Amino acid sequence: MINAGDTAWVLMSAALVLLMTPGLAFFYGGMVRRKNILSVLMQCFIIMCVLSLQWVLIGYSLSFGPAKGFWGGLQWFGLNGVGLAPYADYAGTIPHQAFMIFQAMFAIITPALIIGAFAERMKFSAFLIFTLLWATFVYDPLCHWVWGMGGWLRNLGALDFAGGTVVHINAGIAALVMAIVLGRRNNLEKNVPAPHNMPFVVLGTALLWFGWFGFNGGSALAANGLAVNAFVVTNTAAASAGLSWALIEWMRGGKPTIFGVCSGAVAGLVAITPAAGFVSVVPAIIIGLLVSVFCFIAVTAIKPLFGYDDSLDAFGVHCVGGIWGALATGLFASKLVNSAGANGVFFGNPKQFLIQLFTVGVTTVYTGTVTFIIYKLVDIFIGVRVDDKSEAMGLDLTQHCERAYTILE
Amino acid sequence: MKLIIAIIQPYKLEEVKEELYKADVNLLTVSEVLGHGRQKGVTEVYRGARETGNLLRKIRLEIAVNDNFLEPTIKAIAKGAKTGETGDGKIFVLDLKECIRIRTEERGAIAIG
Numbered sequence: 097m098i099n100a101g102d103t104a105w106v107l108m109s110a111a112l113v114l115l116m117t118p119g120l121a122f123f124y125g126g127m128v129r130r131k132n133i134l135s136v137l138m139q140c141f142i143i144m145c146v147l148s149l150q151w152v153l154i155g156y157s158l159s160f161g162p163a164k165g166f167w168g169g170l171q172w173f174g175l176n177g178v179g180l181a182p183y184a185d186y187a188g189t190i191p192h193q194a195f196m197i198f199q200a201m202f203a204i205i206t207p208a209l210i211i212g213a214f215a216e217r218m219k220f221s222a223f224l225i226f227t228l229l230w231a232t233f234v235y236d237p238l239c240h241w242v243w244g245m246g247g248w249l250r251n252l253g254a255l256d257f258a259g260g261t262v263v264h265i266n267a268g269i270a271a272l273v274m275a276i277v278l279g280r281r282n283n284l285e286k287n288v289p290a291p292h293n294m295p296f297v298v299l300g301t302a303l304l305w306f307g308w309f310g311f312n313g314g315s316a317l318a319a320n321g322l323a324v325n326a327f328v329v330t331n332t333a334a335a336s337a338g339l340s341w342a343l344i345e346w347m348r349g350g351k352p353t354i355f356g357v358c359s360g361a362v363a364g365l366v367a368i369t370p371a372a373g374f375v376s377v378v379p380a381i382i383i384g385l386l387v388s389v390f391c392f393i394a395v396t397a398i399k400p401l402f403g404y405d406d407s408l409d410a411f412g413v414h415c416v417g418g419i420w421g422a423l424a425t426g427l428f429a430s431k432l433v434n435s436a437g438a439n440g441v442f443f444g445n446p447k448q449f450l451i452q453l454f455t456v457g458v459t460t461v462y463t464g465t466v467t468f469i470i471y472k473l474v475d476i477f478i479g480v481r482v483d484d485k486s487e488a489m490g491l492d493l494t495q496h497c498e499r500a501y502t503i504l505e
Numbered sequence: 506m507k508l509i510i511a512i513i514q515p516y517k518l519e520e521v522k523e524e525l526y527k528a529d530v531n532l533l534t535v536s537e538v539l540g541h542g543r544q545k546g547v548t549e550v551y552r553g554a555r556e557t558g559n560l561l562r563k564i565r566l567e568i569a570v571n572d573n574f575l576e577p578t579i580k581a582i583a584k585g586a587k588t589g590e591t592g593d594g595k596i597f598v599l600d601l602k603e604c605i606r607i608r609t610e611e612r613g614a615i616a617i618g
Contacts, residue, residue: 172537
C-alpha cells in the first residue's frame with residue numbers, strides 16, 4: 097500500500113543525498129591546490145553520471161536483487177521487474193523505484209569519498225575505470241551482504257542504519273589502500289600544500305550537513321518517528337563533533353579553526369550514520385564529542401607517523417569515524433529507540449558489540465584486498481598515476497584542458 | 506650586490522626552490538605573471554572553443570644576492586628550471602644600488618642576507 101507522505105519524504109531524501117556529492121566536491125575541491133580543483137569537481141560530477149547508469153543497469157540488481165549469495169544477481173538488470181508498486185522486503189509503503197533511486201545516491205557518493213585519498217595525482221581515464229570496477233566488485237557485494245535481503249552480514253544481526261559500514265568504512269579503507277599504493281604527491285617534504293579555497297570547504301561542509309538529513313533521516317524509508325529520531329541525532333552528533341574538534345585545537349595551544357570545525361562536523365556526521373536509527377540523543381552527543389578525538393589523532397599523529405599521503409583525509413575522517421560509529425552502535429543501540437534493531441552493550445547485550453566488530457573486520461579485509469587487486473589491474477593496463485610533469489602542471493590543464501581561475505580578463 | 510630576476514615555467518617552481526635551498530639561498534620573492542613566449546602555449550578548450558593565445562603564464566622570481574652568491578644562485582635556478590625545451594625562461598642579472606633592511610635600517614651587503 098503506497099503512502100503519499102512516505103514516498104514524498106524518500107524522494108526528497110534522495111534529492112538531498114544527491115546534493116551531498118557536489119557538496120563533497122566543494123569540500124574536497126577547496127582543500128586541493130588551485131591547479132587541481134576542476135579535476136576534483138570533475139571526478140565527483142562524472143561519478144554522478146557514470147554510477148547513475150551503472151546503478152539502473154546492473155548495480156541495483158547486484159546489490160538488492162533477489163538472488164542469495166555473493167551478489168543479488170542480474171534478475172533486475174535494467175530495472176526489469178523494479179516497478180512502481182512497493183517491494184515489501186525493503187519498503188512496503190513506497191514504490192520500489194523510490195527505494196531504488198534513494199539507494200542510487202548512496203552508490204554515487206561512496207566512490208566519490210575515495211577521491212580524497214588520491215586527489216592531485218590520478219589519471220582521469222584510470223580513475224573512471226577504477227571507479228566503475230570498484231562500484232561493481234566492492235560496493236555492490238558489500239551492500240548486498242549488509243542491506244540486501246538474505247545478505248549474510250544482515251542475517252548475522254549487524255546494525256548499519258544508513259551506511260557507516262557500507263559507505264564510510266568501505267570508502268575509507270579503499271582510500272587508505274589507494275593512498276599507500278599510489279604513493280605520495282611530489283615535493284611534499286618542504287611544504288604541505290595549504291587548501292586553496294577555505295570558503296569552498298565551508299560551503300561543501302554546509303551542503304554535506306544539509307544533505308545528511310536525507311542520508312540518515314531518509315534511511316527510515318518512511319515519514320515517521322524513526323526518521324525524526326535519525327534527523328535529531330544526526331544534527332546533534334554533527335554539532336557536538338564540530339565543537340569538539342575546535343576545542344581540541346584550542347586546548348592544544350593553537351587557535352580554533354574553521355577547517356577544524358568543518359572536519360569535526362563531517363566526522364560527527366560519519367559517526368552517527370550507522371547509529372542514527374538505533375540511538376537516542378545523549379549517546380549522539382557522546383558519539384560526536386569522541387569522534388573528533390579519534391579523527392584528530394588519525395590525521396595529525398597517525399598519518400605523519402606512517403607517512404602515507406591520504407591527501408584530504410578520506411581515511412582519517414571517514415574510516416576512523418565510521419569504525420567508531422559502527423562500534424558505538426554496538427555500545428549505545430537501544431530497542432526503546434527502534435524495536436526492529438537490537439540492544440547494545442549498555443543495554444545489556446554485549447554480543448552486539450562483537451557482531452559490529454566482526455562486520456568492521458570483514459569490510460576491512462574484503463575491501464582492502466579487492467581494492468588492491470583492482471588498482472593493480474588498472475595500473476598494469478593503463479597506468480594509474482600521471483607523470484611528474486602533469487602532476488606539477490596540475491590535473492586541470494593536463495587532464496581536462498581547463499583552468500579554474502584566470503589572472504587577467 | 507646583484508638583483509636576479511628570473512622568468513620560469515610555473516610547474517618548475519618547486520624544483521627551483523629545492524635547488525635554491527640546496528645552494529643556501531632562502532630569500533626570494535615570487536609572483537605570477539603573463540608574458541609573450543616564443544613557444545606555443547598550453548591549449549585550453551572551452552565548450553569546443555580552443556584557446557592558444559601566446560600570453561603564457563610564468564613565474565617571476567626576484568632574488569637579491571651578494572656578489573659571491575651570484576653564480577650559485579644562477580646555477581641553482583638553471584638546474585631547477587631547465588627542461589631543454591623552448592619556454593624554459595630567462596634569467597636577468599642587474600646591478601643593485603642599495604638594499605635596506607626596514608627593521609634596523611642596516612644598509613648594503615649585511616641587509617641582504
